[in-house]
Amino acid sequence: MCRMSLRLIMCLLCWLPGSVLAQCIIEKPVQQALTTPVSLSLGVLDIQLQCNLNTPQALSFPLDIVSRPRIYTPPDVSIVPLSSARAAYLLPSGDYTFTLTLDVVRPRQLPLRLEPVAQFQQHNSLHLLSISGFAGLCIALSLYVGILGRSLRNEGFYAYSAYILSAGFFFVLQEGVLKVLFPLAAWLHSIGLKLVFAGLTVYTAQRFISRLLEFKLLLRNWEYAIIQFAALAVLALGGMAAVVPSPLNQYASLLMGSLTIVVMLTLVVATVYAMVRKIHCAGLVLLALFLLLAAMAFRVYFPHVSEFLHRYALIIAVTIEAFLLAIAASEKVKRLQKDKITAYMNAASDTLCPVLNRRGWEEAANRLLKQHRKDGGFLVMLFIDMNDFKQINDKYGHNVGDNALIILAKILNAQCRPQDIVGRLGGDEFVIMSHCHSRNIGERMIERIRTRLASLELRIDDINLPVSASIGAQIIDLPHTDLSILLHQTDMLMYEQKQQKLMV
Template sequence: MTYFFAVHVTALSEPNLLLSRVLSPVLVNRRNKAQSAIRSFCYLSAVLLICSMFSHRLYAQQQNTCFVSHEQLDYTTLPLTLNQLTRLPVRQFINHLSVSCNVNEQSVLVINNNAIRHANLLIDHQEQQKIAANKLVFVLPQGQYRANLILDAERDFSLTLERKTWPEYALAGQQHNLLLGMFFGLCITLVFYLYVMGRSLKDKRFHFYCYYVLCAGIFFLLQEGNINLFFDANLTNNRGLNLLFAGLTVFTGTIFVITLLGLQRRWSRFTRYAVMYPAVVVLGISIVLCFLPRGEWFTLLATIMARTTMALLMCSFGLIAYASYVRVHTARLVLFASLIVCCAMAFRIFLGDQSPFLQRYGLIFSFAIESFLLAIATSERIKRINQEKILAQAQAMTDPLCEIFNRRGWEEAAEKILKKHNTQQGILCLLYIDLDCFKEINDTYGHKAGDEVLRIIAKIIRKQMRDQDAVGRLGGDEFVALAQFDDDLQSESLKVRVTKRLKNINISTDSAQIRVTASVGCVVFSDNETSVSEMLQKADQAMYTSKRENQDTTLT
């Protein structure tokens, strides 16, 4: 049965195999055509999708474009791309610029107004209001329009325009105001600090430094245009006023550096002719420019002022460098501070396009660093001068031989003890000490041995007294010592102790062994009406009384 079933199946399958062999090429051809059609459809869909996206983007770009051109100059129309600087040449006096916009949202037009007297933006013959900002800022409304930008320029220069969205402009404005707020806060704090220090120390260096920081702060306030936030830009955008404070900054800074380093005392002629006189010239020109109307004379004097300032800076920098080379105190710190400002100025002039941030804020940051370094230099310089003054005063009040007070120093110390006695009461004990036969010691052993005797006697007296007592040498072989006690017993104990110690002293010198005695006069005061001269006179009489008693004892 199985065999017959297999034969039957085989017989039935043979026609199917034959049919499949006949129809197979047709089916394969149809399948390939279907796959090709599907692929073509996918490719066409992708192309249509890309074209639609590109056309939408192109349409969006066309809907958010602005162009600017100069109507009086034959220049190519330039695009005002978002967040990119556009530079356009302008001529002195009136310029008409055409601004064509097709935008789908509001934006702002920022104009660098360093050399612009007045600016107006007209859209459909309607003047657009300026935004209160540190620069000229106009609102560009949404839509398609053609605007007329009218500029009154002081001179020929390359105008810088930038278009920003509202969020980007607000963020940049916040950053700018924050940085400049910190800078102006530093200036105000430093000005008050320097003024108070100058008043308390009565030192003109602090006053000159205060004037320098104040003038520089006002100059940057006008330069950056932050004052436009509070006043009309047409009033504050005064080139002459800006140049006036530039001249004041140069003049006060020059005088401050000369005074700080003492350059006038060291190199008076070069400092006078190469630094001080040019600074006066710059200041004079800046005052004239403040009242001079714009024109050829204004431009000429401004150019002379700029070149004189550059020459002055070069001479000042060279003089500071030489002072640093000869090791003038704090000159290296001043040189480093000046170098930072010079580098910032050079970067702003020659490499400003490399970094707009440093081009705008580099000079401000360098001035802040310079102010900090100059404050350190000023404090170090004044500290050094005060130390020298204290040392000079100490030397003026000290006896160089015995290393105790001289007459002037002792009288000042005695006055302080006397004032303390008048408030606290108590007992004043004054010892007047005179060496016996000191002239014979000089004649016999020489002045060198006599000086050695005086030094040893001074040490002995100093050791018998307390630190708060006043010990001095009035001159020759006369010594005085003043002390304040609570009762008479202490003063009597001091008199006995010093008299005993100065009686029959054997002093060894390089030349011989010398026997020395001294007469001690002691007076005690308890009232408040006593003066130093009166105490000295009574103590001198007591000393002579003691000397006569010693002579009588010796004769006996």
Template sequence: MKQGIGRYKLVFISVLLMMLFSSPGYADCQIIAPQAQTLQQPLDISLGLNDIQFKCRLAEARVLSFPLDALQKPSVYTGQDVIITPLASARAAYLLPEGVYQFTLTAESDHISKVSMSLRDLGTFQRDNNLHILTISAFGGFCIALCIYVGILGRSLRNAGFYAYSGYILSAGFFFVLQEGILRILFPAVHWLHGHQIKAIFAGATVYTALRFITLLLDLRLILKRWEYLIILYSGIVVLGLGVIAALPIAPLHAIANQLMGLVTLIGMVAVTLATAYAFLRKVHGAGWVLIALLVLLAAMIFRVYLPDVNVFLHRYALIVAVTVEALLLAIAASERVKRLQSDKMQAYLAASSDPLCPVLNRRGWEESAQTMMTTHSKEGGVLLLLFIDLDDFKQINDTYGHRVGDQTLVILAKILNSQSRAQDIVGRLGGDEFVVMSHCHSRNVAERVKQRIAQRLEDLIIKIDEQHIPLSASVGAQIIDTPHNDLSLLLHAADMLMYEQKHAAG
């Protein structure tokens, strides 16, 4: 009896041990050639044709998938009783049936590298694949929209930096769309779209345009020493050249070009980050946003290249998320830069077009604005009112009270004209005591009212300067123009003649 119980115990333990040691292999696939290893280990890929043999023990159908960075034109060979179905995916993917069997995967490679393969159930694979396609497609659409917007903005501003930014966004978008295999779903038979060569070109273009944009945005050429600026500039050029070299059909150059691209890219990124930090300390406008963007990108590069096993999501998507964040931050920096440039331009324009003494436009500024108003009048119709104003006996004020009082008199007259004119009217000083006002009115009645208001206000004035009450009057030559006119000098001459007629009539 005891012997029977002992025998059953022995059989039970044996079965348990068999189940324990056989279950991992039964629910998994292993690589048996060119060398035995598990799928969890990266597979060494050699140059040329690669034959990879698998041995599977599957209790249910699973999906084998791997990226096409290193392997191109994959094909599967099995026995007659095993059907392995290729799936539409951004990665190479095959539906493996349940059972125990072996099969061979054959693929070409144009450079030596490593590839990671994964084995998942069909539901998990489809969920992850759909999420991946949605994420990368959204990223690609974002890049195209941002590229078009910034390109239009750069064209309107005639700024080469915005063209470089558009090139950077477009290159980055295409690189990641190619890298993540989205085009493989649309063009599965176009193998060059999935190859290493075109990705290398876009990788080089992305680095070059990014460095170029930042140097132009922050005017690094003006604040750095020549050799410091040339390190950044030539880093981008060299990476772009290495990308082109890596795309050439010369096998020994691929590995060398790839290694050098990574090194030179790192040098360029560190150099431009240090330069941006220096620009930030120098209080260059927008440098803070650019510095944050570069630090985010550098952190993502570290996760992607040097810490691949820390987190699967970060390894796969950190760089894409970082480029998206960087693009937004650089767009903010560019926008702030544009606002600053527009503000500086406006201030320069106002300084060039404003009268140095009175709060009105000078002759140049007034004539430019008047020409614009005349063009608007020609297109939209209405009536133009032109007033030519000259102070009466201004020389006597200067001789009696001094030039300082004379200048204050001109300032007071300019303020009166501003207060009696509408916000859209143009008030200017041609020189000396000669002022002009142009108004675009909807009708002749409106023009007459504006004319009467200003003319009446300038009759028999008494102004107070330094406790002195000074009588003041002005002669006004008014001209109302109904038909479109494009010769401002003729209009001014006619209004000037009318002003002198009024001055002589007043005696």
């Protein structure tokens, strides 16, 4: 009765004035309209279609859950394949029946689409352009983060590059781009190759997120081992599904899909824990994972909600996730650089005064010598020694002496430019090096510091403490490579000035 009703509707449509008939119905395995997705079960499936067309139409369907489509037609009917990212065929006009035979890889529902040829070509071109743009984005992001990883010598960023490249190539295969470019290379269109890259995508994503959020340090050994083992199992099942014969490959594919969900959920739980422990960038990673899980749900469990979301939700989610993870990687770089600078400053700073210690000052001074050799100009070096510092300690105590050194260091910082380097070699000895573009600038700097330190009165713990300093200074115009020689020369100039003060 249902079959007769469908045929009656088709006949009535033929009598509609001005109508353009484009109608096919599915007669087997279950009689239904073509707009209703076909329920699939594992194995070989024959779909018989009855068509009554007055203009040629394009029939197409995705190849993500089926493979090796074959068309069987009556002798007087010619159905030719179309170049497309999907499986597509040009159906001629007329009234005829044909059979579509498929190898079903996953027991889901297969949507068939019938549309005018011009509309099909427009959709196909837009699809190829979108997927090609996505692939280009994946390559650019992987190179960007890979370069970051190389600069930091951090293998975790290489895992991101591998993840994005694997995801990009998986979707290029999944969405049939290579099917258009290389139609005769059947191995490029195989389900097995897609599953290999699907496994690589899951495994490399786990590796990157684990390294980014430092799961190895954050989680217990057995918790971290579960995440790693599950991701490795997905990778192994992907490889297994590519090489074992049917139906074992189909069962491996099903198990791989379920285990992928397990990996995603364990990553979500671990990332939530990382957020609780205030691990940097955990929030961005969690948002990316939720987007990906939502897209997977649309792809697998809610295919009828929206054809667009069913087809593109996962690609859009991976694109957003790629950006979010790239931002997270960039923030990680900034954090590492900040920590590195902080560690350097802690190692290079004087423990008492707000200036560099001897090691930090010598490293900075050697860089300034190198800049002077390259750019020219003039180097100013000053060696400063507080007069009668031992008597201050003996008379007022070391606390007053330390405060006097701190105040002197602050005065020196105030008299110098931000790019000048001020250091404390030890005790009451301070050094300054500055790169100037003219001798006059250097001379004015020396005179300013000498005038400021000629006679000071410091207020420390209700004590008015008169202090002064001896300064050795020189302006260097010739390139130098040995800092110790310059330091010794300037020290000798300071010593000469100190001796002259003692003679007065």
